[in-house]
Amino acid sequence: MNIFRRGSVRWRIALIYFMLFFVVMTLVAVFLVNRIEQYQLSSLKENIAKTVSESNLPSYLGAYDSLSSHGDEIQSVLDSSWSSFSEELSVVDERMQICASTNPNLVGRSASDVFDASIIASCLLTGDPGESDAVLSGGIPVKNLCYGIENAKDPGVIYVRADLSSIQSFVSQSKLIFIRVILIALLATVVLGFALAGSITRPINDVTGTVRKMSSGDFSEGVTVNSDDEIGQLADMFNLMREKLSDTLSEITGEKNKLSTILEYMADGLVAIDLDGGIIHVNPAARTILGLDPEEPLPADYDALMGHISDNIGLERIKGNCEIHGAQDVFSYGSSIFAIHYDRFKDEEGEDIGIIILIQDITERQKLEDMQRDFVANVSHELKTPLTTIKSYTETLMDGAVDDPDMARNFLGIVDNEADRMNRLVKDLLQLSRLEQRQERMYYLEANIVELVRQCMVKVEMTAQQKGHQLNALFDEKMNIRVLMDRDRMEQVILNILTNAIKYTPDGGRIDVDIDSDGRNVQIIVSDNGIGISEEELPRIFERFYRVDKARSRKMGGTGLGLAITKQIVEEHQGTITAESTLGKGTKFIITLRVATHRGTPNID
Structure with missing residues (x-):
């Protein structure tokens, strides 16, 4: 009997299995692609709304009595705080004028010419957020989002135009993946369908063949049925079921052992x-x-x-x-x-x-969360102090002190100093962030570390003399110890250690600098007889914003990030930095680097 003829049971079972699997897989793929697209769009809108809300930009803009007359100030805020925002954000007043934007080409233009005026008008009227879809010139799909400005003296909106190209590309890629998966699955289904159909029809064919042999006189294969009816087929299927049951029990035992192993390890x-x-x-x-x-x-x-x-x-x-x-x-x-x-x-x-x-x-995770909270609190505190000072003096100037030239000059000098302090803080934060994320490019060259240390000592010598310090070089200046390093970054490290020693050593102190090498490693040792650091505080001096003497450090212009940056730079050079100190007696910093002839190729980003 030809089991591959079109009307056979095997063909019909395989075809049903194929069609059912095809329909189910297609429906699942369509559903998943649709859900992926909806999820991507929903996530985009939620992230944008959350970013705008948490930034306090709406309440900040609401304080202005006229958005258009303060366009430069608003633009400055967008340039400084929103430069990393991946989407296009604009501020539009009630006269449909774009006051500020992360896209400089839009500033001063009419919003009705470049944006969806309908959602802007609706948002201005009701205060409710609005959204719409559009396609820019060049076929770029975008999502337009509009948010009202809270308690605004001069009504306006925050208009965000988000590029949907990446989402559409992701959805298209998902569709291609699903199509490939379905095609592969259908191919496997054809093979498995025939195998499954064969497992069902084979017992029937075996009984038919046995009966045929018996009809020809071959009784070597006995049967337990007297006729080719449903009972005989049921008996054969029962035997097959018994074999399948044995296989199933083996699979269950295997799964149980697998689960036991998973729980064990x-x-x-x-x-x-x-x-x-x-x-x-x-x-x-x-x-x-x-x-x-x-x-x-x-x-x-x-x-x-x-x-x-x-x-x-x-x-x-x-x-x-x-x-x-x-x-x-x-x-x-x-x-x-x-x-x-x-x-x-x-x-x-x-x-x-x-x-x-x-x-x-979750101990480590909790520690990390605590460190993140401390970092945010420290940054907020460090920025709040100069901002409060600037605010206080500018208010005093606005109240009339500007008419007094001497007082105005004094106040403006203070404001300028506080602005410089904020600039140093932000600059140090950015450098530390780049170092921690390995985004700070290092330019490694082989150079004489002894010469670099001596040059750094010359640079701080005048500062040391002003405080009456003895700055002593205990090393042989003729030594030539080659180190593979980024010269500028290593100079920053040495100058920071020397400057700290000068700052925190009372007038008339002694600062010793020594260099020692065993041929494989070189140590730069900076010792002072300054105020020292307590045993409890010593392990934390390389943490961000940690200051042993907070008032003294701020007074001297420190940001609290110098040693953290120093440690990152040294570790980037595959070195170490340690500190030893006794409170009231002095401090010693030891920088250890690999000598060039014994150093592997550095990780140059």
């Missing part, structure tokens, strides 16, 4: 309990986290295992919180911080039978 702790708190399973990671000996038997119940650690993770609490799908809590144990996620699991009938608990060590 997963990094997070996992605890399974029943609804009464009885222990079902505790994986090795959970034993380690909870300090349990792997050889000792488990505690009797959940409260004895971990419920006693904190009220946040008591049995009754987590049972109650399990009503909220995916509940979680945080607790401290020893010196570590852990997050637990828990939810109920069910039996085959859908009844709750226990709780699964996942324990994650």
